[in-house]
Amino acid sequence: MTETSLRERKKVATRQALSRAAALLAVERGVEGVTIEAIADAAGVSPRTFHNYFPGKEEAIVAPFTDGAQAVIDALRARPAGEPIWDALREVVREALLPTDTRDETIALLRVVKQNPALVGKQLCGLGEMQRQIAEVVAARTGTHAGRDLYPHLLAGAAGVAMRTALDLWVDGRTGADLPELIDSAFAQLRAGLPGP
Amino acid sequence: MTETSLRERKKVATRQALSRAAALLAVERGVEGVTIEAIADAAGVSPRTFHNYFPGKEEAIVAPFTDGAQAVIDALRARPAGEPIWDALREVVREALLPTDTRDETIALLRVVKQNPALVGKQLCGLGEMQRQIAEVVAARTGTHAGRDLYPHLLAGAAGVAMRTALDLWVDGRTGADLPELIDSAFAQLRAGLPGP
DNA sequence: CTGAAATTTTGCCGGACATGCAAGTTCGGT
DNA sequence: ACCGAACTTGCATGTCCGGCAAAATTTCAG
Numbered sequence: 167m168t169e170t171s172l173r174e175r176k177k178v179a180t181r182q183a184l185s186r187a188a189a190l191l192a193v194e195r196g197v198e199g200v201t202i203e204a205i206a207d208a209a210g211v212s213p214r215t216f217h218n219y220f221p222g223k224e225e226a227i228v229a230p231f232t233d234g235a236q237a238v239i240d241a242l243r244a245r246p247a248g249e250p251i252w253d254a255l256r257e258v259v260r261e262a263l264l265p266t267d268t269r270d271e272t273i274a275l276l277r278v279v280k281q282n283p284a285l286v287g288k289q290l291c292g293l294g295e296m297q298r299q300i301a302e303v304v305a306a307r308t309g310t311h312a313g314r315d316l317y318p319h320l321l322a323g324a325a326g327v328a329m330r331t332a333l334d335l336w337v338d339g340r341t342g343a344d345l346p347e348l349i350d351s352a353f354a355q356l357r358a359g360l361p362g363p
Numbered sequence: 364m365t366e367t368s369l370r371e372r373k374k375v376a377t378r379q380a381l382s383r384a385a386a387l388l389a390v391e392r393g394v395e396g397v398t399i400e401a402i403a404d405a406a407g408v409s410p411r412t413f414h415n416y417f418p419g420k421e422e423a424i425v426a427p428f429t430d431g432a433q434a435v436i437d438a439l440r441a442r443p444a445g446e447p448i449w450d451a452l453r454e455v456v457r458e459a460l461l462p463t464d465t466r467d468e469t470i471a472l473l474r475v476v477k478q479n480p481a482l483v484g485k486q487l488c489g490l491g492e493m494q495r496q497i498a499e500v501v502a503a504r505t506g507t508h509a510g511r512d513l514y515p516h517l518l519a520g521a522a523g524v525a526m527r528t529a530l531d532l533w534v535d536g537r538t539g540a541d542l543p544e545l546i547d548s549a550f551a552q553l554r555a556g557l558p559g560p
Numbered sequence: 561c562t563g564a565a566a567t568t569t570t571g572c573c574g575g576a577c578a579t580g581c582a583a584g585t586t587c588g589g590t
Numbered sequence: 591a592c593c594g595a596a597c598t599t600g601c602a603t604g605t606c607c608g609g610c611a612a613a614a615t616t617t618c619a620g
Contacts, residue, residue: 251559252557283488286488286491287484287485287487287488288484290484290487290488290491291480291483291484291487294483294487308559308560309560310560313535313537314532314537314538315560316528316529316532316545316548316549316552317552317557317559317560319524319528319531319532320524320525320528320549320552320553320557321557323524323527323528324521324524324553324557326524327516327517327520327521327523327524328517330520331513331516331517331520332513334516335511335513335516338510340510340511341511348513351513352513352517355513355514355517356517356521356553356556356557357556357557358556359553359554359555359556360449360514360517360518360521360553360554362448362505362514363505363506363507363512363514
């Protein structure tokens with residue numbers, strides 16, 4: 167299966183421990199009230215080691231979303247070649263947002279992120295990188311050119327907007343719908359050209 | 364007219380001086396090669412004063428885009444009430460991206476921003492805030508609810524994607540089309556539901 | 561015009577951040 | 591068991607960012 171030397175396992179474990187500690191502390195104390203020293207301490211490593219894994223606490227906090235964006239790209243690359251591109255995008259977004267074992271923590275984290283401009287910036291930056299790579303995949307599948315055509319970037323951007331909008335509205339919780347419904351609705355509306363309410 | 368005491372004028376002048384100096388230095392030396400001291404020096408104020416206007420050099424560099432986003436919102440609020448919302452959005456984006464007297468500088472600045480993740484994050488953060496406010500305006504005009512409906516956020520997001528995509532492709536310059544054409548094309552494709560290449 | 565009030569600028573300071581470097585420690589393969 | 595590679599850690603340096611209070615500037619009432 168996957169190559170898993172002890173070193174590799176330790177590395178991912180440390181990375182996850184740092185990320186989880188950062189998220190937990192951010193939810194508890196607020197982002198500004200968290201120091202790198204506290205995160206490192208909670209994860210059982212030295213502050214200096216923290217910087218071997220993340221350049222700053224913001225990156226550690228939003229790491230789950232950065233990783234999730236990468237998962238979306240990988241999943242998209244693994245879709246069957248003939249599948250309509252809109253369907254493929256909807257499916258990978260749906261899979262990425264499937265209920266996890268840490269659902270409540272993720273919601274709490276999303277709320278914290280949303281209220282902090284610095285975190286929003288990092289999150290959107292990761293999303294932008296995801297869209298860039300999605301555009302390349304789309305271009306390859308549709309015979310368009312990522313450097314010359316609007317189409318692949320618009321499609322990737324639309325998928326990103328659908329994902330982000332559905333998530334945001336779901337996290338706010340003022341709508342009774344569950345997440346898959348919101349995702350389907352968002353994709354359907356975009357696919358229809360947002361004709362009106 | 365507009366209240367314009369000496370104090371107000373000096374404040375905006377200082378802010379613009381700092382922003383312009385930051386952008387100029389960033390283009391000349393690269394973002395990392397710019398210190399707050401250099402920016403403040405170029406603008407004729409003390410480094411401490413810089414922090415009274417911007418929390419960091421990144422914010423100063425992307426200030427033109429932040430301000431531009433605000434201009435889009437104001438322009439949208441000023442559109443006639445009956446106008447189709449898609450038309451209104453396309454028009455305000457077009458107006459925001461009209462050729463200015465500092466066209467070449469803006470292009471150079473956009474290229475610098477694009478290559479620096481920290482700046483991209485700040486820029487996207489400002490764009491996100493613009494979209495949030497656009498969604499409110501859209502909700503008010505279409506009888507939808509920004510807290511419950513996907514529609515206004517999807518529409519605002521689509522407009523943001525159209526603007527950003529058209530700008531990016533235009534700045535890269537690999538397409539012969541000019542900016543208004545790209546904007547029109549982006550909006551037309553989104554409005555048609557991105558049917559395919 | 562003059563003096564007081566409000567606002568802005570500035571220097572100083574401290575905590576936190578980020579990163580290079582070198583020494584110490586742990587792991588992997590022979 | 592051993593050596594080289596990879597990871598951790600402490601140290602040191604430079605920058606960032608914001609609070610605070612004093613000095614300077616602008617506003618406004620008398």
